[in-house]
Amino acid sequence: MKDFVIILGSSYISTPPNLYHHHYSSRPKKPNSSLHKLSASKKEQLLSSSILTVHSHQHPYPLLSSSIRWDPTSRHNSPLKYYAELASKLAEDGRLEDFAMIVEMVVASGANPSRFASMLSLEFVSKGAALSIQEGKVKCVVEVLKKVEKLGVAPLKLVNGFGLDSLKREFQRILGSGEVEEAVDLLEALRGFQFTIKELVNPSCIVKVCVDKRNPNLAIRYACLLPHAHILFCSIISEFGKKRDLASALTAYEASKKNLDGPNMYVYRAIIDVCGLCGGYMISRNIYEDLVNQRVTPNIYVFNSLMNVNSHDLGYTLDVYKDMQNLGITADMASYNILLKACCLAHRVDLAQDIYNEVKRLESTGVLKLDVFTYCTIIKVFADARLWQMALKVKEDMLSAGVTPNTVTWSSLISACANVGLVEKAFQLFKEMILTGCEPNSQCCNILLHACVEASQYDRAFRLFHCWTGVQEGMSTTKQLNNRTALNYITNSHHLSFAKKFSFKPTTATYNVLMKACGTDYYRAKALMDEMKSLGLSPNHVSWSILIDKCGGSGNVEGAIQILKTMHVTGINPDVVAYTTAIKVCVASKNLKLAFSLFEEMKRYRVQPNLVTYDTLLRARSRYGSLHEVQQCLAIYQDMRKAGYKSNDTYLKELIEEWCEGVIKENNQKQEGLSSCKRTDLERPHSLLLEKIAVHLQMSTSESPAIDLRGLTKVEARIVVLAVLRMIKENYILGHSVKDDMFIILGASEGHKDAAKAKSEVQHAVMKLLRDELGLEVLLVEPQVKKVRGVELQTPIDANPALLETVGNNSLSSEPLSSTRRPVILRRLKVTRKSLNHWIQRRADVIRRF
Template sequence: MRDFVILGSSIVTPPNPSSPSHHNPHIKPYKSSLPKFSSSAKQSSPLSSFSSSSLSTATNPYHKIPLKHYIHLASKLVQDANFQDLEMVVQAVLDSGVNASQFAPAFSAELLANGIRVGIRAGRLRAVIDTLKKVQELGISLSAGFDGSAAHLLGKDCCRIVMRGQLEEAVELMEVLSRFQLSIRELVQPSDMIKRCVHNRKPNLAVRYACLLPHAQILFCTIISEFGRMRDLTSALRAYEASKKYLTGPNMYIYRAIIDACGLCGDYQKSRYIYEDLLNQKINPNIYVFNSLMNVNAHDLNYTLNLYNNMQNLGLKPDLTSYNILLKACCVAGRVDFAQEIYKEVKHLESVGVLKLDVFTYSTMIKVFADAKLWQMALKIKQDMLSAGVSPNTVAWSSLINACAHAGLVEQAIQLFEEMLLAGCEPNTQCFNIILHACVEAYQYDRAFRFFQSWKGNKMLQPINGGPSINLEQRDSQSAPTGPNGISYSHILSFAERFPFTPTTTTYNILLKACGTDYYHAKALIKEMKILGLTPNHISWSTLIDICGASGNVEGALEILKTMRDAGIEPDVVSYTTAIKVCVENKNFEQALSLYEEMKRYKVRPNLVTYTTLLRARTKYGSLHEVQQCLAIYQDMRKSGYKATDYYLQGLIEEWCEGVIQDDRQNQGEFTCSSKSELERPQSIILEKIAAHLQKRVADILAIDVQGLTKVEARLVILAVLRMIKENYGLGRSVNNDILIIIGATKADTTPAKHISGVQDAIAKLLQDELGLEVIPARTRFAQDDTVKFENHAILNPNLEAMPGKDISPTSVQFKTRRPAVLQRLKVTKKSLHHWLKRKVSSNR
């Protein structure tokens, strides 16, 4: 039991002397019963050392204290909002044996309610909560204290707690108040409380609050959906798991909410786990859960179709949403044929009155055909749509316009745009951008700028290219352009002015492409973007770099790259590749290589276009250094996972290698067009072989490995090394050793394979006949493990060893031998190589 002492007599009013208890000789006056204490005693708690256990003992003089004294003391503490001491008094009442059922009706609920509000406003929220938990044990009702205006004031107090961010305390307080049968819903707006819990990433707290309200299941869905919109799937799953503890049975609304949250967060795999978990629990999802699953997994047509079949196997009939999602999956997968089958089926269901197709069905079908560039079929869907009395929405019109724009039908796209305006459908910025893009793709740059300026509104517009001002209010309708079909565009311009058009960064990116090579025009567009509050993105800067480079201004292009970084936008692979292309087109290969190295320093990974641009930059190689540069890029490309399909690079390597033979071109019959077909093998490793040798700048010890290469490939590798030696010799680097050419390994006492023999003959012919070098065989024997089995022989070869664990018998003996193998090699003597190099140097002079 806890001990506590009433230290402050001033907080307790003495009993009235006229009361019967005052004259009772067996009960001492209440004031005189208080213990004496020194003025220096600790004042932290007025009731810190009075023993509550003494109240319940027969020897304690306080055990017969009247109930009204407890009530009077508790009331005084409530008035002073002294909840810490009030909690002790309540505990004393519970421990004293006093009839608590008589205490509760006598205690003022209004007084307690007022004290609770005072304590909350004073910031003693924790003390209020702890005291209410004790008061609840006495059976005191607060409903009378919190009716009408009092409940309204309590709600304001709770809102202030929530606004201060004390969500944990607010929920705990409402949990305690709910035990007093008070309505919690009126205290705080549920939607506001849920949003704050979601914003603070407190899923369990949100679920605890939802459980206090009668519509908890609806709030569970709201909590999960809100976390999904915030892309916080972890918290959504926690709320989902926590909510399941309060559910008495399967709740399809919650299942659908968590699956939709998986879709919003882009984790389709988690939605599949949830679906499998439901099946393992023998829970059959309803049509709405299946639709959500199909929608989240619409990117995977096969999985979507499996869900569709499972849904039918469970006896669920697909609704219009199911078919719309299937069409969406077909659109994503590009399956026009399957989409047509579904569309045919739903049209049949509509004809028999089962379904009524909506605008989403038609819009999705239009998009299917638009993405496939089947603009005529897309227009046919529009006719079906109008025949069914369904008005196309903005998405449908945008898809139709886009279909014609992609097909290069600018006039048709503009006519559809005019029909859209006449139908009263308000276009969005995407529709305007599609029209502009169609004009740019058709090289109708003037028309694109004319539309853009007209759509910006009826005001004086100063053309970006510095031309005369255009007053749209005073423009002559007779000067409006007309198309080849006689379509007047004054109508479309006047209609377009009724609708708001806000240019976006995409709009200006399209217009930048319409600038062609006019760098100053493009630069003015960038400036106009900034004036409108738009930030140029990577596409904007990359396009500006390309335009600047097209005018031959390499330094300006590089300066734009620097300006881009200064503006806080780190150049991406497209920006760097564009700048590299500018350098290459202006024959500045060294600067292109410098940008390539800068990309790697900034950890920007080159793409295939980057590598291709660099590798095709040269038309010929003048030195070993240039070849090594390109081969290093080639090796980086291979390491990055891109396939080596650059036959242009291979051709340059071949030309450079053949450069060691300057005068005797007629003897190169081995290297004919028909022989080049061997180089086009998918598994050709010629460039890797050449790179491996040419990356070694020191030629003191030379060993050329041509194992596994064809005759033509081996020829190129050897010529590449010889050219390297020649260039190094010209720089003063002499050859100190013979050249060893490794051709392949054969078994001892056997004839070399036909392939090895052919390569060896071709190499010998190249070195001796064409280059005049001395070539001699250099065979090397080496041991190779080989197992030989002798049957029906009793003679044992002393060079053979018995296999471990095997008995040697006259009929079957198995031995392990180390039979010698021969490594076929050719050696080019150092002496002949010196003579050849001297001839080359003298001939160059």
């Protein structure tokens, strides 16, 4: 028979002095306190050396703990019984490491684990586990549970009651300290012991910590521990969506596809909604395509979410709606509401009316029941389209159907009238709203204020504002008036006293509207902004832009620019509206240099100009006085075209033509070609003339002057030639003389009959301009095709001088070539350098006066 020598790490070992006197000292020895820290191999080695074979005449039991008294006369004193009692007592005292060591040695000795487990006091072990958990030793408890499980004892039986409550509190502490990874590790271990994870920690709590730490992988690990994982996956995806963390939400979505049994519509709907929140509408389309490719039919809720996320794209929304119909899925009221929303965003009043009529037909048959959202949406469609009468007709339909208008409905109706300047009608609707018991909100009140400002009723706007904000300052005058009297004051006398049920609180938008009502009174607008700040409201970009406008409108241009700089100081980067407002102020004060410098500044800060910005700068000048000014405006024009904006080019063309004609005349009278230019250009899809001028005026002064007139009319060709000539003159004044002849490319010698006629007209108009009006020497050049090393060249323009010099005259050949290799022959005019220099010297004084 084998017994054990148990060396405990935290107590003295004693034994009766009459036993083992030849083996042990009678004095107690302190054991090795680091036994539990040994490696597994060392423990096993120590265990094998600690197993003693005792004879029948020796004492049959090993050393005893001082806290356990062994009774040799008891009939229950078997070795396993003794160690079970010892282990149970150690566990009760919270010495779980020593308890675990005994269990480990029993299992390693080959003893019957089930018999040993049946002798343990589960009550003592459970009490010790609870005590250790309370002390924060959850990891130690988990390790003990792993060893007890080897005995065939269910770990769940050892942690119940008080221990389970302690475990819950400990997890709350762990999560409260942000140690979510530790919590998930422990939960995974406990899940293996068949613990109910949902009872140990609140799922929403651990998901929140994972989301705050931007750790989707931990959230996924936790979700996989629960039986209803799909519900938790939806929660994880939604919470990451609220944080605008689309990447983490997609990680959770991909994990859900791997861990769930099959496609789950709740998860698909959640991720599509998150795509909408985060602006990833294209990703939502890819998810839908994946469903289609898997031959999975989405339900109505997934389709509605998909249409809602893509409601800004009416075409795609209608395609999804058709797919839904083809799959036999019946649209519900939410589907039609989303379609109306898409029509509203696309400003498709006609289609919205058709959908509204279809919904009313379905309602008449009992299939659907229109809700307040449907009526609100269609009213907003009509309000945005300024169809106020149709909006009011929808209100009547709404009341007939027994649907009570809400605050949003009334706001849309008031807006419909305010948009077309019907201020009194808007106030009448406001009165009707209050009499029906519907309380106005900030948006509704702001709409009324805006209506007053748009109608230039500035005093009325301020009286409204002071009355609304005055309710909270003193109620004595208000209490003397009932609701109806107050409403009569609103609509009739314009002196406002509201009943206490009005809970209007000014917003930033409120103060922005009032700042617009200040006219040119900058100081009043500044006082409103200061008042806004005192109420804890933060001025936005609109507020600053209005203040810039008011300051500039009062004639203080420097102050307006200083406000723009102050925005940077306060941490608000000026947007395109703020910059455009400042540019308008500079243009209005004729400070064009500052206006163009602001344009360059906004480009440096990567603020994209809008159409108003470009138009303001292009119309800043009433005439051009220098080449630099023309080049500056043409550069802005080209930038505008690259940005995708279309403008009315007529104004810019007139100014450029006037500048060009200054080459001939000193006055600013428009020439006869102007009206023809207008007609010609208006017929074109885009202004080729301005593009040609821009390219030619960007030529370096060191380049040989060459003008390409291909594709232009005779009037346009005249303007381009004059533009280049004026550029040459201004460069001459700056010290850049003409070094080469000037060539003018007219076009191919052969072509369609009408094209040939047009080229002939251009040639005639240009030669008349150059010879008759300017007195320049002009020669018609028909270039010869020459062959250099097998390559056909045109001279004099197309031939590379360096190449000709290298080859030598002997290499040139004029023998005829095959038509397949013959290049297009371009007709040219040559203006000699001598005549150009003579003309420049003769007319330079004209340029100086422009």
